[in-house]
Amino acid sequence: MWSFETEPEYQQKLDWVRAFVREKIEPIDCLFHQDQTYVVDNQSLRAIMKPLMAEVREQGLWACHLPKALGGSGYGQVPLALLNEILGRSWFAPTIFGTAAPDTGNSEILAHFGTEAQKREYLQPLLDGDIVSCYAMTEPQGGGDPKQFTTRAVRQPDGSWRLTGRKWYASNARWAKFLIVFAITDPDVPVYQGASLFVIPAERAGVRILRNVGTTFDLPGTGSEGYIEFDGVPLTDADLLGKEGEAFRIAQFRLGGGRVHHAMRSVAQAGKAFDMMCERALSRFTQGSQLSEKQMVQEMIADAWMEIEQFRLFVLRTAWKIDKYNDYKRVKEDISAAKTLASRVVVNTVTKAMKIHGALGISNEMPFGDMLFRGFVMGTADGPDAVHKVVIAKQILRKYQPSNDLFPTEHLVKGVGAAMDRYAAELALPGDKSPWIDYVKQLRAEGHANAL
Numbered sequence: 001m002w003s004f005e006t007e008p009e010y011q012q013k014l015d016w017v018r019a020f021v022r023e024k025i026e027p028i029d030c031l032f033h034q035d036q037t038y039v040v041d042n043q044s045l046r047a048i049m050k051p052l053m054a055e056v057r058e059q060g061l062w063a064c065h066l067p068k069a070l071g072g073s074g075y076g077q078v079p080l081a082l083l084n085e086i087l088g089r090s091w092f093a094p095t096i097f098g099t100a101a102p103d104t105g106n107s108e109i110l111a112h113f114g115t116e117a118q119k120r121e122y123l124q125p126l127l128d129g130d131i132v133s134c135y136a137m138t139e140p141q142g143g144g145d146p147k148q149f150t151t152r153a154v155r156q157p158d159g160s161w162r163l164t165g166r167k168w169y170a171s172n173a174r175w176a177k178f179l180i181v182f183a184i185t186d187p188d189v190p191v192y193q194g195a196s197l198f199v200i201p202a203e204r205a206g207v208r209i210l211r212n213v214g215t216t217f218d219l220p221g222t223g224s225e226g227y228i229e230f231d232g233v234p235l236t237d238a239d240l241l242g243k244e245g246e247a248f249r250i251a252q253f254r255l256g257g258g259r260v261h262h263a264m265r266s267v268a269q270a271g272k273a274f275d276m277m278c279e280r281a282l283s284r285f286t287q288g289s290q291l292s293e294k295q296m297v298q299e300m301i302a303d304a305w306m307e308i309e310q311f312r313l314f315v316l317r318t319a320w321k322i323d324k325y326n327d328y329k330r331v332k333e334d335i336s337a338a339k340t341l342a343s344r345v346v347v348n349t350v351t352k353a354m355k356i357h358g359a360l361g362i363s364n365e366m367p368f369g370d371m372l373f374r375g376f377v378m379g380t381a382d383g384p385d386a387v388h389k390v391v392i393a394k395q396i397l398r399k400y401q402p403s404n405d406l407f408p409t410e411h412l413v414k415g416v417g418a419a420m421d422r423y424a425a426e427l428a429l430p431g432d433k434s435p436w437i438d439y440v441k442q443l444r445a446e447g448h449a450n451a452l
Contacts, residue, residue, distance in 0.1 A: 010079060016059060017086050017097075024052055025090045029367075034091035035224045037100065038132045038175045052096045053129055063098035063107070063127055065261070070111050071127055077319035081264045085312070088265025089272050098127065099261070102135040102171050105254040106180055110199070113242035113250050118199055122178050134176035134202075136167035136228060137251070143168075144383055146182070146191045146248075153183040153198065153235060161185075161235035163198065163206070166228065173226025174212050176202050181230070182247050195247035198239045206233035216373055252328060259339045259382055260322065263315045266342035266378060269371055270308050270349040276366075277301060277353040284356075291356060300352045311345045314338060333395035336388035339378075343385060346375030416440045 006014065032045050040046065056062050065080055066072025075083070087093040094100040103126055110123040125131045142148025151165025163183055173179065179200050186194035200207060207230060214223020242250050278301060281292040291297045318334040325331065350372045354361035361368055379385045403409050416436045420427060427433065 006082060010082075013059065013061065014082055014086065017061065017083060020052075020055070021086055021089055021093050025093045025096055028092045029090055032092075034370075035218075035222075037092050037095045038172045038224065040131060040175065049092070049096055053098070056097050061097060063104075065099055065104055066107060066111060066127070070107075070123075076323040077260055078316060078323055081260055081316055081319040084261045084264040085267050085271075088268025094265075095129070098129060100132075101258060101262070103133050104261070105258045106133045106135055109180070109197075109241065109250050109254045112253065113246075114199070115238070117238065118241070122199060125177070131177035132172050132175050134170050134173045134179040134226065135254075136170035136173070136179050136226075137182040138168050138170075140166060140168040140227070144387070146195060149182070149184055149191070149195070151181070151183045151230065152187070153185050153196065155185075159237070161198075161237075161239075163200075163230045163233040163235055165230050166210070167230070168227055169213060170226040170228050172224055173202075173209055173228055174224065178202055179207070179228075180241060182251065185244055189245075192248045193245050196244045197241040197247045197250055198235055199241050200233065200235070200239060204233055206231045215377065217370070259335050260315060260319050262378065262382065263311075263318075263338040263342045266346050266375070267308065267312045267315065269374065270304075270311070270345050273346075273350045273353040273368065273371060274301075274304050274308060277304065277349075277356050280353075280356050297356060300356065304349045304352050307345055307348060311341050314341065333392045336391040336395075339382060340385045340388045340392075343375055343377075343379035346378060347372060350375055412436060413440060413443070417444075 028045075028048060032042075036042050036045050037049075053062070060073060061083070063071055064073040064075045064083060066074075068074040083097075084094075084099070087097055087099065094104075107123060107126050110118060110126070114123060122131075122133070126133055138144045139149050139151060141150065149165075151163070151167060153161045153163045155161055163181065165183065167181065170179070179202060181198045181200055183196060183198060184191065184194055185196040188194070207228065210227045210229050212221055212223050213225040213227055214220075215225075278292075281297050281301060282290060284291045287294075292301075314334075315338045318331060318338050321331045321334055322328065328335065350368050354366075354368045354372070357366060357368070360366055405411075405414070407414055413436075416434070417440050420437060420440060427437065
C-alpha cells in the first residue's frame with residue numbers, strides 16, 4: 001500500500017530542514033551570485049557556509065544520496081525527493097547539504113566504480129566539501145549526441161592513452177579540482193560499447209579551458225560552463241573510471257536519480273514563485289478591490305496550484321518506482337517525463353507570478369527573471385526536452401501491439417458485432433438497446449458480414 005504520509009521521525013528532519021533553509025540559507029542568495037557556491041577559495045562565503053555545513057552533519061543530513069558506508073544516510077529516492085523539494089528553494093542549499101550538481105552524480109559514480117586510489121584522491125575531498133568537480137560530456141559540434149562525439153582517447157604502444165578533443169558547456173570547469181571526461185576509445189564498434197570515462201586532474205598537462213561560458217544574463221567571461229580543449233592529454237589505465245567501454249552504463253547510473261532530484265528542486269522553485277504570487281494577490285489593491293478578488297488572478301492561482309501539485313505527485317511516484325524496482329531502465333519514461341515537466345511547470349508558474357506583480361515583477365528588484373531563465377535551462381540541461389519526449393514515446397509504444405485488422409480494435413461496427421454475439425441471449429430480452437444493434441443486424445442481413 002502506498003502511503004502519502006512520511007514517517008514521523010523523518011518528518012521531524014524535514015521540518016528542521018525547512019526552517020534551516022528559510023532562516024539561514026535563503027538569505028545567502030541575496031549576498032552572492034549563485035555560481036560562487038562552487039568557489040572554494042571565496043573566504044567570505046565559506047565563512048558563512050562552513051558552520052552551516054557542520055550543522056547539517058550534526059543532523060545526519062550530509063550527502064544523503066550516498067550510502068552510509070561513504071558518509072551519507074543511505075536514503076531511498078522518495079526521502080531524497082522530499083528533501084530536495086526543500087533544498088530547491090535556495091541556490092546554496094544543495095552545496096551546504098553536500099548534494100550540489102554535478103558533484104552528487106560524480107561522487108556516486110566514483111563511489112560505485114572508482115578505484116581505491118581514485119576514492120582517496122578525489123572522492124573523500126569531494127564528500128568533505130573541500131573541492132568541486134566537473135563532468136565533461138557534451139561537445140560543440142554535436143551537443144549531447146554521443147554519435148557525433150570526436151573527443152578520442154587513443155591507446156599508445158606503451159599501453160598509455162592520449163586524449164584529444166574539445167568539450168562544451170562543462171559545468172564548473174573553472175573551479176574543478178578534477179574532471180570526469182567522456183571519450184571515444186573504440187570508434188570501430190557502436191558508440192554504446194566504444195566510449196569510456198576518465199578521471200583527470202584539472203592541472204594535468206594538455207588540459208586547457210578555452211573560455212568560460214555563462215548563461216544569458218551573465219557578464220562576459222564570468223560563467224561557470226567551460227569550453228575545454230584536451231591537447232594530447234597523457235592518461236593511463238589508472239585514470240579510467242570503471243572499465244574500458246563502460247561509459248554509457250556508468251553515465252546512466254549517474255543521471256537517473258539526479259534527474260528526479262532536479263525535478264523536485266524545480267517543485268521548490270515553482271512553489272517559491274507561487275508563494276510570492278499569493279502574497280502579492282492578497283497585498284495589492286487596485287481598481288476597487290484586491291488582486292485576489294479578480295477572477296483572472298484567481299484563475300492563475302488555481303491553475304498554478306493544480307499544475308504544481310500534479311507535478312509534485314508525479315515526481316514522488318517516479319521516486320517510489322525507483323525504490324520499488326531498483327532499476328532505472330524500468331522507469332525510463334517516468335524519469336524523462338519528470339525532467340521535461342520540470343521546465344514547463346517552473347516557467348508557467350514564474351510567468352504567472354511576474355504578471356501578478358506587474359512592473360515590479362519584470363524589474364531586477366525581484367528574483368523572477370533568474371528563476372524564469374533557470375526554468376528554461378531545465379528544458380536543455382541533462383538532455384533537451386525533445387529527446388526526453390522521444391524516449392517517453394518509444395517506451396510507451398513498446399507496451400502496445402498493432403492491429404492486424406483493416407479497422408482499429410475499438411472500431412464501433414466491429415465492436416458492436418462482437419458484443420452482440422457474446423450477449424445474444426441477453427439481447428433477446430425486452431429493454432431499450434443501442435441503435436447500433438439494428439444497424440449491424442441490417443449489415444449482416446444484406447450480406448456485409450465480411451466487412452464488419
